[in-house]
Amino acid sequence: MSGNSIIEVKNISKHFGGLSAVNNCSLKVESGSITGLIGPNGAGKTTLFNIVAGTLKPDNGQIIFDGEDVTGLAPHKLFKKGLLRTFQIAHEFSNMSALENLMVVPDKQLGENLFNNWLRPSLVTRSNLEVLQKANEVIDFLKLGHVKNELAGNLSGGQKKLLELGRTMMVDAKLVLLDEVAAGVNRTLLNDLAANIERMNKELGYTFFVIEHDMDLIARLCDPVIVMASGEVMAEGGMEEIRNNPKIIEAYFGSSPKVA
Numbered sequence: 676m677s678g679n680s681i682i683e684v685k686n687i688s689k690h691f692g693g694l695s696a697v698n699n700c701s702l703k704v705e706s707g708s709i710t711g712l713i714g715p716n717g718a719g720k721t722t723l724f725n726i727v728a729g730t731l732k733p734d735n736g737q738i739i740f741d742g743e744d745v746t747g748l749a750p751h752k753l754f755k756k757g758l759l760r761t762f763q764i765a766h767e768f769s770n771m772s773a774l775e776n777l778m779v780v781p782d783k784q785l786g787e788n789l790f791n792n793w794l795r796p797s798l799v800t801r802s803n804l805e806v807l808q809k810a811n812e813v814i815d816f817l818k819l820g821h822v823k824n825e826l827a828g829n830l831s832g833g834q835k836k837l838l839e840l841g842r843t844m845m846v847d848a849k850l851v852l853l854d855e856v857a858a859g860v861n862r863t864l865l866n867d868l869a870a871n872i873e874r875m876n877k878e879l880g881y882t883f884f885v886i887e888h889d890m891d892l893i894a895r896l897c898d899p900v901i902v903m904a905s906g907e908v909m910a911e912g913g914m915e916e917i918r919n920n921p922k923i924i925e926a927y928f929g930s931s932p933k934v935a
């Protein structure tokens with residue numbers, strides 16, 4: 676059935692008024708892969724991501740996650756099942772330290788439950804210590820130890836991106852969606868970010884589904900790469916293959932002058 680694909684997009688369509696943003700799209704992301712999604716602006720990539728992540732409901736089609744039909748499930752339910760997307764550090768968290776930003780991620784940690792606090796203080800303490808330990812591990816993994824007590828709002832753009840990535844490591848993520856995570860990040864930090872995504876994939880077994888405009892980053896990280904244009908999947912393969920495919924060159928440089 677689903678083989679070892681973590682996500683299966685089956686015949687998904689989405690209209691906005693008269694505009695067909697995603698048109699009968701089907702694709703798979705294999706477990707353990709870093710799969711790229713590219714295409715010109717307006718191709719429907721973000722709309723498709725929003726449908727996969729549960730923030731938009733499709734008109735038609737199914738989303739199968741880890742063998743289970745999750746079509747139309749709310750984002751927090753998908754989060755609990757291990758389907759995550761990164762978010763910019765929210766405004767209200769900028770006055771918390773980097774470490775604390777990681778610690779607020781685990782959903783329904785025992786300490787948040789009044790009943791547990793009241794009845795089982797030892798259990799609560801242990802759980803909070805586990806969260807703290809996990810947060811420190813993530814900080815170490817991302818080599819952010821020197822800024823772990825800095826307010827998140829004071830971190831550099833690149834450090835914030837790493838922290839966003841780090842938040843996905845606080846829970847058991849089976850799939851992480853990255854939508855243009857490299858936007859506005861300079862070359863050096865981009866390398867750092869890419870290296871960390873690679874390490875999360877190779878060392879920790881994370882599966883990534885990545886929308887990215889930076890073709891060098893896609894070429895470095897992603898195999899396979901899926902190409903969307905006008906709401907449809909038009910090709911899939913290795914980046915070399917994609918780069919040499921005349922149909923794709925046409926989609927980028929022909930009908931659509933804006934290079935994605």
Ligand SMILES: Nc1ncnc2c1ncn2[C@@H]1O[C@H](COP(=O)(O)OP(=O)(O)O)[C@@H](O)[C@H]1O
Pocket residue numbers: 691694695696714715716717718719720721722723
């Ligand atoms: N909420 C929305 N309402 C109306 N049109 C939208 C909405 N979101 C996206 N679109 C349109 O759908 C198409 C696909 O957009 P999008 O998924 O953002 O493409 P991409 O991420 O590939 O650039 C575009 O024409 C865009 O203008």
Ligand SMILES: [Mg+2]
Pocket residue numbers: 720721722
């Ligand atoms: Mg987009």
